[in-house]
Structure formats: structure tokens, C-alpha cells
Amino acid sequence: MTTLLKTADAPPRYIPNDPRPSLIGLTREALADALSRAGVPEKQRRMRAGQIWHWIYHRGVQSFGEMTNIAKDLRQRLEDAFVIGRPEIVTEQVSTDGTRKWLLRLSPDERGARHEVEMVYIPEEDRGTLCISSQVGCTLTCTFCHTGTQKLVRNLSSGEIVAQVMTARDRIRDWPADIEANPSPPLGGRYITNVVLMGMGEPLYNFDSVKDAMEIVSDGEGISLSKRRITLSTSGVVPEIPRAGEEIGTMLAISLHGTTDEIRDRLVPLNKKYPIKELLEACRNYPGLSNARRITFEYVMLKGVNDSAADAKRLVQLLKGIPAKVNLIPFNPWPGTQYECSDWDTIENFAEILNRAGYASPVRTPRGRDIMAACGQLKSESQKLRAKERLALEAGA
Ligand code: SAH
Ligand code: SF4
Secondary structure (H helix, E strand, C coil), X not given: CXXXXXXXXXXXXXXXXXXXXXXXXXXXXXXXXXXXXXXXXXXXXXXXXXXXXXXXXXXXXXXXXXXXXCCHHHHHHHHHHXXXXXXXXXXXXXXXXXXXXXXXXXXXXXXXXXXXXXXXXXXXXCCEEEECCCEECCCCCCCCCCHHHCCCCEECCHHHHHHHHHHHHHHHCCCHHHHHHCCCCCHHHCCCCEEEECCCXXXXXXXXXXXXXXXXXXXXXXXXXCHHHEEEEECCCHHHHHHHHHHHCCEXXXXXXXXXXXXXXXXXXXXXXXXXXXXXXXXXXXXXXXXXXXXXXXXXXXXXXXXXXXXXXXXXHHHCCCCEEEEEEECCCCXXXXXXXXXXXXXXXXXXXXXXXXXXXXXXXXXXXXXXXXXXXXXXXXXXCCHHHHHHXXXXX
8 A cells, every 4th residue: 555655745856965964953052053054153143043943843844945034145055055854755655544654765874875764653533643763773682573673773863853753744734834724624733743752763772862853843942742742662771761851851661561570581682681670660760750640661462471460460560659551562463473462352351450450551552554554563664665666666656
């Protein structure tokens, strides 16, 4: 069900060897500093940075030409010095359930390689969640995760993280002007109401870029998504958890998946370094927790591995004293995996034990399975994309 983009819809074409840096992803201060390259005098930089910030992050413009309150000659100088970088959209797929998945191609890294990441949008009745990536691939090797089998890894820049959100807003028509012009605007005034860092990669291994990116995405004069609506999911990089609370300040999700070190060592090998006890201690101390601000514990249901009633009871014991929600994720299979998803009855029993102990534990309905967009199925699709489709795309079909 691959929807090939029409050329007219596609963002500006990528210019090979374009030496111009992108303004996306710079903090406000860095943006003001960068303007010296376009000859903006020091005294004007903050003011100009504020204007440009508004055009880029509030209006969503893709060219300097549209910045009508900036004099033409300065617009030209900006154009000569910078780009407003968006990734190239390789494919956009729409699932039968409305989930959308994009394969995005990044600008070349310092070795000239152009890597790809995936991004998923999941519309629900009361919200729309955008799932973004923080790395190409992942250095960790959780045994049930498809991304963990991908060898190639690099960190995304803050610009590449922010540009994912901007690209999704372009495609879903979610910029304020689009919403104003929409005869049936979405509930709450926007399509993307939540962002989760649950795509490819371990966000706490790319701390600085994730931090800058979340600062930009949550900036009230721009994309303006509250940090309470952004969730960072980690496999348990314990030493970074306190810093994440203090410096990034988003909601936190922990990929727990096992209730004993023996099981978790097998599923999330990072557990050998940071075992369950230390992980939960870091959670207990996460700043700002309350019943209204809980940590989400993600728990993937693997048949015969971690899904017994005894596991459920141990989980209840482990979470005592932590304001927590549990998110049960039916395992999403991928080619070559050794695991199977638990039976539905088993999942219901597990959820029931948690419910009785007072933990709301919604079972996450798998979304977009038909387009391999569900949790843990992400892997750079390019490896699977057929040559024919690529040719069709390049021909602008
Ligand atoms: N690296 C981070 C964030 C990305 S993974 C982390 O591990 O938390 C996002 C979530 O998807 C994690 O909870 C992960 O454990 C889960 N996941 C990975 N593979 C899965 C699969 N095949 N089926 C269901 N969930 C999976
Ligand atoms: Fe990496 Fe998360 Fe997958 Fe583990 S589950 S391999 S940390 S992306």
C-alpha cells in the first residue's frame, strides 16, 4: 500500500553537495549566532532570529522567500548562506487503520553517506501520536527488537530530530494556517498532539541532540508541544535518567519487559550493566513525579518468556511506590525472530492482575502492522524497498 508521492507534493529536491548548513535544530542563541554568516550585524541578530524562528517553527515555511517581513536583500543573503532543511521523503505509506509511515532520507553525513530513518503517525480518537527516531539503527541489541538487528548506527542531529516533526506537519497539514483553512479541523486544534521518542534508537545515547530538539519542539513560540505531551522511551540507561529529568524534562517511559534480572538480561542485554534494582531506583527519584505525572513502563508480551501470572505479580511488587502506568505491548513479529506474541487470554489475565493491584494497564493495540509500522518493526525500509519502486520514485511517478 505504498503511496508514492507526486513531485508537486514533495519537499524541495535535494541538491547534491549543497554546502549550506540548515537552520533547523539550532537553539535560539545558536540561531542568532549563525546569522553572522549572512552578514546580519550583531545588534540585530536577536531580533532577526526571533522573526526567522517564527517563520520556521510557527508558520512552517520551507523557503526564505516566504519571510515577507524581512527585507528582500537579507532574504537573498539568508538563501545564499542557509537552507531550511527537511529530509527527503522516500516513501509514505498509509495503513488500512489510518496509521502513516514515512521513510525519510537524511542529508549526507561527513562521509557522504545518506542514511534513512522511519517515522510513524498514529491517529486515535482523542489524540494523534507521532513516533520519531533519535538514531539511525541502535547500538543496543534487545533480542525482540528489529531495529536492534540493524548494524549501521549513527546519532541524528537535533535538526534531523526536529525536522521529522516538521515533515509530519507538512504532510498531515498540521501547521496553524492549514488548520485555520481546514473546514473540519481536528479536535483540540491539531493533528499531532503527542510525540513519542519510540522509533529507532536509544534517545539517552544521543542526549545533547535530543535535549536541544525537545527544547525546540516544545518552544511556545513555535511547534509548541508541551513537554507533558512528549515521552522519551529508554531501555534503561540509568546514569542518564536523572539528567534527563532535570535537563530534558519530558515524560519518561521505561522499556522494562522482564521482572527478574535473569529474564531481562536475555531480553534487554543492557540490564547486565544496569540491573532492575538500579533502574527502578532511578525511576523513583525521577523529578516531578506524581499521580498526575507517572512513568510509563512498557512491557512487551512474549509467549512463554515473560507473560505468566507470576511475572504479573512480580511486576506489581517491583512498581510499588512509583507513580506508574503499565503499557502492555503485544509483540510485533518480524522476519527471522525467535519470539511469538502471547495468546490474547494470557495478555488479558496479565492485565487483570495489574488492574486489580491498581495499575491502569491498557494493552497497546498494534497499529499499522500491515505496513510494518508497529513498535519494534522499524528498520530502514530501504533494505526491503524494491528496485522497481525506487526507479518509479526517481522518475517522479
Ligand atoms: N530504544 C528505546 C526507544 C525505542 S523502542 C527503548 O528501547 O525504549 C520503543 C518501544 O518498542 C520499546 O519499549 C521497545 O522495547 C518496544 N519494542 C521493540 N521491539 C518490539 C517488538 N518487536 N514488538 C513490540 N514492541 C517492541
Ligand atoms: Fe534499541 Fe530500543 Fe530496540 Fe532495544 S528496544 S534495540 S534499545 S531501539
